Amino acid sequence: MTNAEPARSREQRKQDVLDRLEKDDDAWVATASADGVPTLVPLSFVWDRGTLLMATRRTNPTARNVTPTGQARISLGHTRDVVLIDATAEVVEGAELSPESGDAFATKLDWDLRGRTPWVYLRFTPYAVRAWREENELSGRELMTDGRWLV
Template sequence: MTEREPARGPEQRKQDVLDRLEKDEDVWVATASADGVPCLVPLSFVWDRGTLLLATRRTNPTAVNVTPSGQVRLTLGHTRDVVLIEGEAQIVEGADLPAASGDAFAEKLRWDLRGRAAWVYLRITPYTVKAWREENELAGRDLMLDGTWLV
């Protein structure tokens, strides 16, 4: 029988999410094409000014898929420690990226794409954040709704 940790309170869950957003380097990104074909890829990211900043080639399905609606779903963690984020993506050209954002991306990920025409940045603004570990945390998993933290 597996011993389960006690459920975390909402404040601790939010802090754990913010810690992961600061420290983790990769996130699973789910998009869908205009005709509904799903695409799931891992991308590196930096937590920047309350948004996730990612990069991909402008011709990759992820960049192409976010153009019509901007909707995207992201996940951090494994199946026993999930952070699920739904948000709106905007494509940002390297030349239009604020210097501080580009510097933060390059410093954390040791990868600077500014000035590389084949690449674009995706700035994801979260509107829903959920986090849970086990069944005992399902009831309180909503941490952000409509872009506002609940705790």
């Protein structure tokens, strides 16, 4: 058992989530194939215009899974500071990516994939966000539903 700090306000939790989206580099991404086979992988990301922009090889299961289902779950943090994001996902070819998004990805991650055909970008648009640290933050952990921030 841990000695939990006092629960954060929902406003503070939202700000902490936004800070992590701006500053963190990596997240766990869960998708499933059309027949329900799950895949969980770490991917680097940039928070770009209200979405998480990531990249992977087009032949990897994560890229293939985005097409049939369009659904993903993304996790930031560790087990004592959880951010869970449910998102719709789409594949974006490098040639279709806006210069601003490509520049943001390349600058933050020091990795420019534009023009590299084995790779595709994945854009995840959050529709639900939950965040909590300990049991005392389970209540009020829902910060976004239906794509709208609740706080």
